[in-house]
Amino acid sequence: MTMRDFSTDHSALALNTASLGHNLDGHGAGWSPERVIDACAARGFGSIVFWRREIGSRAVEIGERVRAAGLSVAGLCRTPFLVGAEATDRQAVIDGAKASIDMAAGLGAAVLTIVVGGVHPGTKGTAESLKIVTDRVGEIAPYAAQRNVRLALEPLNPVYAGNRSCLVTLRDALDICDAVGAPSLGVAVDVYHVWWDRGIDVQMQRAGPERIFGYHLCDWLADTTDVLLDRGMMGDGVADLKAIRAGVEGAGYAGPCEVEIFSANNWWKRDPGAVLDVMVERFRTLC
Amino acid sequence: MTMRDFSTDHSALALNTASLGHNLDGHGAGWSPERVIDACAARGFGSIVFWRREIGSRAVEIGERVRAAGLSVAGLCRTPFLVGAEATDRQAVIDGAKASIDMAAGLGAAVLTIVVGGVHPGTKGTAESLKIVTDRVGEIAPYAAQRNVRLALEPLNPVYAGNRSCLVTLRDALDICDAVGAPSLGVAVDVYHVWWDRGIDVQMQRAGPERIFGYHLCDWLADTTDVLLDRGMMGDGVADLKAIRAGVEGAGYAGPCEVEIFSANNWWKRDPGAVLDVMVERFRTLC
Numbered sequence: 001m002t003m004r005d006f007s008t009d010h011s012a013l014a015l016n017t018a019s020l021g022h023n024l025d026g027h028g029a030g031w032s033p034e035r036v037i038d039a040c041a042a043r044g045f046g047s048i049v050f051w052r053r054e055i056g057s058r059a060v061e062i063g064e065r066v067r068a069a070g071l072s073v074a075g076l077c078r079t080p081f082l083v084g085a086e087a088t089d090r091q092a093v094i095d096g097a098k099a100s101i102d103m104a105a106g107l108g109a110a111v112l113t114i115v116v117g118g119v120h121p122g123t124k125g126t127a128e129s130l131k132i133v134t135d136r137v138g139e140i141a142p143y144a145a146q147r148n149v150r151l152a153l154e155p156l157n158p159v160y161a162g163n164r165s166c167l168v169t170l171r172d173a174l175d176i177c178d179a180v181g182a183p184s185l186g187v188a189v190d191v192y193h194v195w196w197d198r199g200i201d202v203q204m205q206r207a208g209p210e211r212i213f214g215y216h217l218c219d220w221l222a223d224t225t226d227v228l229l230d231r232g233m234m235g236d237g238v239a240d241l242k243a244i245r246a247g248v249e250g251a252g253y254a255g256p257c258e259v260e261i262f263s264a265n266n267w268w269k270r271d272p273g274a275v276l277d278v279m280v281e282r283f284r285t286l287c
Numbered sequence: 288m289t290m291r292d293f294s295t296d297h298s299a300l301a302l303n304t305a306s307l308g309h310n311l312d313g314h315g316a317g318w319s320p321e322r323v324i325d326a327c328a329a330r331g332f333g334s335i336v337f338w339r340r341e342i343g344s345r346a347v348e349i350g351e352r353v354r355a356a357g358l359s360v361a362g363l364c365r366t367p368f369l370v371g372a373e374a375t376d377r378q379a380v381i382d383g384a385k386a387s388i389d390m391a392a393g394l395g396a397a398v399l400t401i402v403v404g405g406v407h408p409g410t411k412g413t414a415e416s417l418k419i420v421t422d423r424v425g426e427i428a429p430y431a432a433q434r435n436v437r438l439a440l441e442p443l444n445p446v447y448a449g450n451r452s453c454l455v456t457l458r459d460a461l462d463i464c465d466a467v468g469a470p471s472l473g474v475a476v477d478v479y480h481v482w483w484d485r486g487i488d489v490q491m492q493r494a495g496p497e498r499i500f501g502y503h504l505c506d507w508l509a510d511t512t513d514v515l516l517d518r519g520m521m522g523d524g525v526a527d528l529k530a531i532r533a534g535v536e537g538a539g540y541a542g543p544c545e546v547e548i549f550s551a552n553n554w555w556k557r558d559p560g561a562v563l564d565v566m567v568e569r570f571r572t573l574c
Contacts, residue, residue, distance in 0.1 A: 085509075118525075119509060125527030126483060159446035161483040162509035162525050168483050196413060196448040196455050222372075222406060222449035227514060238405075238449050240412030 003242075003249050006257075007284045011046040014074040016216070016260035017054060020275060021268035029272050033062050037069050039273055043280050047074035047256050052103060059106030067108070074256040075152070075214060076100070076109040081117025082136045083129045083166060088121060090136065097140045105147040110255075111213045112144065113152050113188055118163035129166035134179050141182035152188040152213035153177065157196075159227050170194060170203035177211055189248055190216035190260070192231055195239035201247040209252030217241070217287060218261045229264035233278060235286040245287060257287065290529075290536050293544075294571045298333040301361040303503070303547035304341060307562060308555035316559050320349050324356050326560055330567050334361035334543050339390060346393030354395070361543040362439070362501060363387070363396040368404030369423045370416045370453060375408060377423065384427045392434040397542075398500045399431065400439050400475055405450035416453035421466050428469035439475035439500035440464065444483075446514045457481060457490035464498055476535055477503035477547070479518055482526035488534040496539030504528070504574060505548045516551035520565060522573040532574065544574065 004012060017036055021028020031039070033054055040048055048071055055062060055076070066073050080096040081087045097114075104112040114137070120129040137151070144151050153173040156165035167173055173187045187207055194200050204212065219237030224230045234241055245257075259279050261267055267275050291299060304323055308315020318326070320341055327335055335358055342349060342363070353360050367383040368374045384401075391399040401424070407416040424438070431438050440460040443452035454460055460474045474494055481487050491499065506524030511517045521528055532544075546566050548554050554562050 124525055125530055126485065127527070127530075157445060158483040159444065159514060162507055162511060166483075169485070172485055196445040198413065198456070198459055220449055224449060227446060238411055240414070243412055243414075 003246060004254070006287060010044055010280060010284050012255070012257050013045050013280065013283050014047040014049055014256035014258040015040050015045050015276070015279070016049040016077070016258045017051060018077070019259055019261040019267065019279070020272045028268050031272055033058075034065060036272075037066055037071065039276055041069040041071055043276050045071060047072045049073070049075040049077060049258050049260070050107065050109075051077045052100060055103055055107065059103050063107040063109070073107045073109040074258060075111040075113055076104040076107055078113040078115050082114065083120050083132045084117030084163065085121055087117050093136055094139050097136070098143050101140065101144050101147050101149050104149045109149065111150045111152045111188070113154050113214070115154055115156060116165050116167045118161065119166050126161060126166040126168070130172060130176065133167060134176050137176060137185065138180045138182075141180055141185050145182065145184040149184070150213050151185050153185065154188040154190060155193055157193045157227070169197060170200055170207070174203060174206055174211070183210075186211035186213040188214035188216060189244075191239050191241060191244055192216070192218050192220060195220050195244065200244070201250070204247050204251035207251060209254070212248060212251060212253040213255075215245070215248050215253060215255065215257050217257050217259045217283070226264070229262045231261045231263055233261060233267060234259070234282040241287050257283070259283070290533060291541070293574060297331055297567060297571050299542070299544050300332050300567065300570050301334040301336055301543035301545040302327050302332050302563070302566070303336040303364070303545045304338060305364070306546055306548040306554065306566070307559045315555050318559055320345075321352060323559075324353055324358065326563055328356040328358055330563050332358060332563075334359045336360070336362040336364060336545050336547070337394065337396075338364045339387060342390055342394065346390050350394040350396070360394045360396040361545060362398040362400055363391040363394055365400040365402050369401065370407050370419045371404030371450065372408055374404050380423055381426050384423070385430050388427065388431050388434050388436050391436045396436065398437045398439045398475070400441050400501070402441055402443060403452050403454045405448065406453050413448060413453040413455070417459060417463065420454065421463050424463060424472065425467045425469070428467055428472050432469065432471040436471070437500050438472050440472070441475040441477060442480055444480045444514070456484060457487055457494070461490060461494055461498070470497075473498040473500035475501035475503060476531075478526050478528065478531055479503070479505050479507060482507050482531065487531070488537070491534050491538035494538060496541070499535060499538060499540040500542075502532070502535050502540060502542065502544050504544050504546045504570070513551070516549045518548045518550055520548060520554060521546070521569040528574050544570070546570070
């Protein structure tokens, strides 16, 4: 099998706007979506992934602006948590998820990411929480299909299992996909979250191209100082990026490669244009 | 299968002295090994696990002191890293590991724990590093057998994969055990590191009683503030302690349950005697 050659064509490159610090906690340069779109178009990015907080009521307008610039909206981050301390009211959770599906549909986003939330109050371990996730994903999947939005369950690094994602492996994500059985439901593979897992190749084969809805890039810094906001640029860490891409492409994935770097003390402090330039260079040579 | 009943007999309880802050970075009350031994004996602990820094050249003396108090030395923490940035000189690594085996033998410690170290310089991902671990463990295992010391490979939470332990799952630990094939080599199961892993029951069955050399207790705090020094006391977090113990005992383990709580801002600031009292109470009622 031949991997895609990004050195000659980097149109698979997608920007996740988190890499520019968007407006999270005041980080980043505060570029408008329009400015981000133009900067990505100028550098040959193929697509962009936004966060809900950047979109507000302008979903349709921003989606059209992206496509007018020759790009696509690869995704939207993300549903509110489906389980955990912030998600105790089932109906409110379902309603919130449906509202984010509506926003994704308005944007024309190919995929809506799901970060499921942590261990549910009153329970121990992840088993019960994953059952709740399965129930709630099963409830929203038909609505997503109606709106032509695909839902990507994203397992997070196990360090987040307590309060952000009781879903921590591709294996468990695919178990939920199997249980729900909806074509609109698949998984996102994020290097930051799975790089340590020696079982991912088997699971990516299990998923196949029809269930891998996204591939997220960054790097794991060996001496990371903060598990939330100290992600590395590709090449600066210890993840085996080529091997992981070989696995995901070997499983049939041929979609966008989305760079998502939360980096409060490094990349978010730099000029966004310069960050995008480095991203393109690293993507063409190291990913 | 019936689990052991700790409410009527807590002699399986072992103190890992890290829970009292030993002398790490100036934390803890600075109790001598002798004072720790007496405090554990007074409360019915069955055994103690020390760290090398506490032992120095007094291994034989301290071991005898423990046994004179009616306890045993359940283990010694730990070999120096076998791989990673601090372990580039193979012979120095082997020599250092053998010296820690000698210390364990002098103490009469049942088990010497191995935390393997992070991703090796010049490599990416964990595969190459795990091969180096396998080579080096294979080199020291016969020496450990000669000295009557069992070696326990301890997989750490994946958050440490970069710089502390490229070994992050029981599955990978048992793969190394299989590759080395030495009866002196097994695994340690630590709640903090494996609580999120839905594959552990299968792996504990695979390990069996002849390869599970230790079971470590603490809790994972849902909103942990520091992945190194903010472990929870049993019952304060979200790990399913009963379910994990059912798995480890279901696999045939009947050895010590070692409480190991790194907690710079909470338990290490309390009176060690009071900490031991809480530990006994939680162990008898919640573990």
